Amino acid sequence: MSYERKNRKVVVTGGAGYIGSHIVEELLSSNYTPIVLDNFYSGNKWAIPEGVEVIEGSCGDPILLEKIFNETQAETVFHIAGHIDAQESVVNPLKYYNNNTKNSLTLIQSCIEHNVKNFIFSSTAAIYGSTTEPIVKENDEHYPINPYGRSKKMVEEFLEDLCTASSSSEKSTHLNFVALRYFNVAGASPSGRIGQATPGVKSLIKVVAEVHTGKRDRLSIYGTDYPTKDGTGVRDFIHVSDLSQAHIESLAYLERGGKSDVFNCGYGSGFSVLDVVNTYEKITGNKLKIEKLPRRPADPVSVIADNTKITQHMNWSYKYNDLEQILKSALTWEEQMSKIQ
Template sequence: MRILVVGGAGYIGSHMVKRLAQDGHEVVVLDDLSTGHREAARFGELVEGDLGDSALLDRLLGQRRFAAVMHFGAYSQVGESLRRPAAYYRNNVLHTLNLLDAMRAHGVERLVFASTAAIFGEPVYIPMDETHPLLPINPYGRSKRMVEEMLADCEQAYGLQWAALRYFNAAGADPEGDLGEWHDPETHLIPIILQVASGRRPEVQVFGDDYDTPDGTCIRDYVHVTDLCDAHARALDYLRSGRPGRAWNLGNGAGFSVREVIDAARRVTGREIPLRVMPRRSGDPARLVADSAAARQELGWRPRFADLETIITHAWRWEWRMKNGGPPLAKELLGR
């Protein structure tokens, strides 16, 4: 099939493009490169632009026949969404509406959407399944919830076939070493820890060690990025079978504390990895763990890389590549 991947030059999107290309699909990437990287999109054909450009979308979807769209093009930083809510609602909601309008105008009926566990807000119970209340506590989570509601409404009105995948904590890197996390600045725990291990940062900051958890640090559910891509591919097959749209939670079902992640990274890297305990951050729940039983049952999804040390090992290979020059475009980041 010919598939349009919005945000396919970013972290998860680029891994998805590689997976689709390996599966034999023709992949076109639409990305404005504001947070993505040209080289990361090399497994597909890159069209530079964003979803706010309705004329570009009209030309792109009008000139070629796409069987489906995968949408990874949202802004995704919780803290930034609190500082810049208008930007998040504009990009994540209004620009997605532009995409839906263009898809409808050109007869593209399938959309696989990258959603988030942030739509749940503070957990009412753990593990969190798809029936958990949706009470997001920040503009990022609210913007994703709005899009899920838009997708359901468009299904009822226009027959849109859709799937939403709610990630908990995407982690790891391509096992073959071609792709990995490449953010500037980096905000995710595992790559930050590994940047300390490689010497690119002096220490890991641990935000709070007095939570109601066994070691006092927050517990999160980490999912390997290639396992997330497998779920997306399975969701696309689900839509092709004609079944109704729905959302699935994606996690490995086992949470790991911040200290457990640091200890696992010490074992993998053989480095000391100094840490400094900081005050709690506002809005950080003690535990966030997914119940992914529905994805396992309905999509046949089984994470291949659920082991924390395997996730860190793949990420460490990528960090070592970045430390030692990395892909050509990484040198600009490393020189800052």
């Protein structure tokens, strides 16, 4: 279907971070004009391509937001900024509710005041908590098991309430949204320019890559007695480039009149921690040093996406649905980073 894109400016909060910087690359190659709003809490200036406008500050600062929306007249916001560590959220919940929930509400309010039309939100599979379903659908009942998941769920609910209010009142807002529930994001841009470089990040594939380059001495496996095929937790790993592409398709979906909604963003295939270890050993020929530790409180057993909804409603065709490819891409990036650090 062809449709006119009236305003190609896209404000990307968190555009200097891991996922945000890949989305900025994807926006550029799809001929949009990204404008990055980032407070550099965990983002990197070098991750933003030359020529892209960068505004340093918080997405929870209403005065700054007013200035940005007045000056840019942007009609689209990709809200990627947030804190990401589920374990940290257990010991410091306020940090997560302040940045992930409160700042998001301030941003959404400013979007409404400035007639932003399209809002794409970084949500998370952490919303599902310890689900008993082998594969989770968007409408399945879900109970997040950590403040991180709850901080994101509240924003989804706020967006849904706004849409309900808008459709049942005369004073409707123009804001439509897509919330993408990311599963476990990994890998690096095929451009070789960017990859996972968030300080202190402890996601499985990143840690495997760091053990590979010698930055860490071992991989800690938390929980080997889960009710899974080999006792370790199971996750659905999605390549960051496919995830970025899903954002472009989400915007296209809203621009052609798609209704505000929540979509899982994963491949629908689950791999255990030991599957990742075995795949690493197969592709490198190296033995990975591991240690087996007890379960951690904020870790769910298994989370795999049912991606029927996104594939039916959007023209999202993913390219990197292969654990070996994802791992190789993460290792290549880590090797490159280790040479310059």
